[in-house]
Amino acid sequence: MSLHHIVVTVNGEKREAEVDSRLLLVHFLRETLGLTGTHIGCDTSNCGACAVIMDGKAVKSCTILAVQADGKELLTVEGLAKNGKLHPVQEGFLKKHGLQCGFCTPGMLMTSYWLLQKNPNPTEAEIQRGISGNLCRCTGYVKIVEAIQYASQKMRESNAQVQTK
Amino acid sequence: MSDNLRRLVEGRGQFVDDLHLPNMLHLKLVRSPYARARVAKVKGGINGSEVKFDLVSVGEGASDETQTVAYPVLASDYVNYAGQPVAAVFAEDLYKATDKIEEVEVEYEPLKPVVDPEEALRSEPIHPGTKSNIISSVQLGKDFRVPNAYVELEEEFANERIITDPLEPRGLVAHFDGSRLTVWASTQSVHSWKEGICDCMGLSADKVRVIQLDTGGAFGSKSSLYPEYVVACYLSMKTRRPVKWIETRSEHLLVTHQGRGTRAKMRIFADRTGVVYGLKGDLLVDAGAYPVGMGAFAPGWIGFQVTGPYTFSHALVNAKSVYTNKVPLGPYRGAGRPEAAFFIERMMDLLADELGMDPVEVRLKNVSGEPFVSPLGLRTEPFKPFLESAARELDYQNRARKGAVGFSCFVLIPAIQPGESARVAIAKGKVKVWMGGCAHGQGHDILAKVLVSEELGVPEACIEVEKGDTDQLSEGVGTWGSRTTIVGGGALVQACRKIKDEAKKALGDYSSDALLDHEFDAEVFFSRREPLNSFGANLVSASAGEFGVIRIDECMAYYDAGRVLNPAMVESQIIGGSAQAIGQVLYEEAKYDEDGQLLAATMAEAGMPKAQHMPRFTIKLATNTSSPNQPRGVGESPTMGVPPAAVRAIEKLTRRKLTETPIRPEDISSKKLAK
């Protein structure tokens, strides 16, 4: 009962492993799967550096057991870009200088990604609230909010284009 | 677009915890639950009976002065702060290593800790064999007499201790392969770490190599030598296996050097027209349990800055630092400059109130259009033109009329001594650059590319800025104190010019293409004799919301950073620094109870600000006509200017005199304020 076989889809790929009951999802991603883009910034579920998408929702992977991810679909920062093309949130963070040291960035990106899925045209206040589970020490958040606004606009424009085709 | 930043948004960062080496061990520390105790017995683990090194003071704010008190890497007789390491355990697996902590048995005999720095002055020494708890005591300036009919104002101020809290905790991987020790580090300075490891462990320089990996912020916490680094190196030397140690956030809160922690009693003397005559200051620095970090250096350093940019003709400062049973005090963004600025700026506001004058008007009466040397030795370039511009650019008059605003101004002394090194090497059509200071978010790669491309005429695309590596750069200082663009940049430029000289001798007239076709390698250590100032001013407004909760509404900055190589980067730095300043004023405190137990158990409790706490920012960069090509440093400017301006704004809003950071809600709460 202490070792469990799990099957998890990560960034579109099926991954299987035997994991200890107590293995945290963030360690499963980083250590077992070698996906070190997701970061660990705290041990009290405050900082959000570990944020990933699980079955469509942004969650803190440090507060979830790997066994809980059995049968689920995960998206990590490594899965955002498609065929070498950056996702609009990634582009936004680069264009608007939404990062300095880059440590909080993967978590911020995943939360932004989820936020824009839920709310494609968020106000500044909605963005601030949306990232209230993600801490940053370097940027003071202003450029992160601008990055998300940039991505929001880009995504709405390209959706509008798709619709007019 | 920076390749570095692109790599980071793709999730391809390589931080220390991302490094995996074959056969690697995970290290965990067993720590004292008591703030002060005699260690009666340690059973198990690697402990002080085996590891007998004492820590040395290196990095920012380090001081050779006082090694009178030994700071053992693993405590064996006494522990003097909660969290002090007593033993180490390890395993191949992080989870098993964590389990092993419980296998170590330590018997403590608790002693009464000294927590309050004023109490430390009076109480018996916490370290056996010392005469008192005073680490350093400095007197600056001279006593003076004050003419009659002068106004005298006395006030006490405090900046309570703050937890640094970069998003990436500290960590390293150490690997001794039998002949050399290689350390991969999250650091501000590979050379400080190397110096510290060599000195502490008695290793010769050729035996140690320190390499910087991506570093997730530091803010002062990652240049000193800490016990865990030495234990990791020791364990690797013992086992010949790579050893990884990564700090948990809980450990960071508890045992990474904290910042600020300074109190001041200031007495100002001025005539009734607002012209200041003299200043007397008594400073007390809460240095924590051991003299590493900044504790020994801080008193003199803060003390000499407490006259700010003002033309005091007389000053006397007595500054002390004391041992307390807390984690040692270290540099934290600003590292003494914000404390000095807070004390003098608050004092000038209160003097203005006392005289019934406008605070900017009083300041303008006390700055000069000429260079000025204070009675404490602080050299200021002409400040008056800057202050006049600042008041204008920040629209002070109008804003002061309309609401509760605070204004501040300051002279930032960048830490340019002793200088910095850089190496530029051209080979195979590429230009590789190494800088002595290790970036941790400041975008050195961007800075280096601009300067090198300017000097050598080569395209930025062929320039590669390498991470710090003591094998690739023979000496270096570090990234802190708003210094890198000035001295790091200076070194880069000199290294490029050295190459140009060599190229001229070798090739005669040459094109930049020709440069790339040949090989050159130049390393330079650049120092600047004359001190340099960076001036700044802030205007901050605040309001009270639901339940009397204060928020900062607007934060305006007018900074003279000299030559700005990358405006987007500088703006980002200013916003980030301002966020930390707002944290200091409203949310952050490393609060201890009377047993020396840290009450902040999480980042949230330590007070990290969030996006919704941020004000509207307006940032204006002054053009410095006196030396337009000289960068002046700006990284720490917000931590100097924003706290006193914010506190003043809140003071006006609440009509209460406010002399401390943080401003705690209960200190200003009033049912009238809560709408």
Next chain:
Amino acid sequence: MIPPRFDYVAPRELAEAVDFLEKHGDYAKILAGGHSLIPLLRFRFASPKYLVDINGISDLEYMRESDGHLHIGPLTRYVDVESSKLIQSKYAALSDAAGHIADPLVRNMGTVGGNVCHSDPANDLPAVMLALGASIIAVGRAGERVIPAEEFFVDTFQTALKPTELLKEILVPIPPARTGNAYLKLERGAGDFPVVGVAAQVRLDEQGSCEAVGLGLTAAAPKVLKPKRAETFLEGKRLSEKEIQEAASLAAQDAQPVSDIRGPAEYKREMVQVLAFRALQQALERARGGA
């Protein structure tokens, strides 16, 4: 940072979970959202032998009205409570509270059942349960029993649930017309646990006088607190600012706050009064038909 060892089971049926608890309840902890439990495990403040993950049991996430009650399934996530139009319209205290727990990512996982069973005085939902007069259905091998909220919260981290029982459902009486409720909390800056919080429900009679009041206080005592004197004071009266002020004062007097990193006890008591006043005002406005 790293949890201690434990065994993990994930029953697919409620009956399976109940059977397991019957055998191993004393050494087991239920894993629902995990955002109270897993942090406890990471600090080794709890070392259960078994974790019983109930997330695989179907039909435990719901909010539906029937038989005069709102029925809430234990696995209902905070995010769904926050955004539910049904909850926002009649049980606004619940959506107010759920929408301000921690942060959006935590709200994606955390559950109503978990929040209630944890009985952390700093958790927000127990106060709402008290104010709304909720009951908890506990299920064990012997069957189900209904526990009124007032009896459910026994002490810090202690509820009336036996180790062999599971929270099956929460029942909230459907508020009659002219009822309004609200939840307010004071945070000390950073998405941290609250300084204090107040839940209030006000029911008016046909003449507009106060018929019943329910109150609950968060982070103001070793467990969630029901300030009865304030409730009794308001019943039967026509409510103006004066009465509400007095009730708020009574609620503050009943509070038993402690000094800690979130502030001194006296400050917390003062803020209970401020929040109680505002929460009652808001509940009253909602009862009268306003927002």
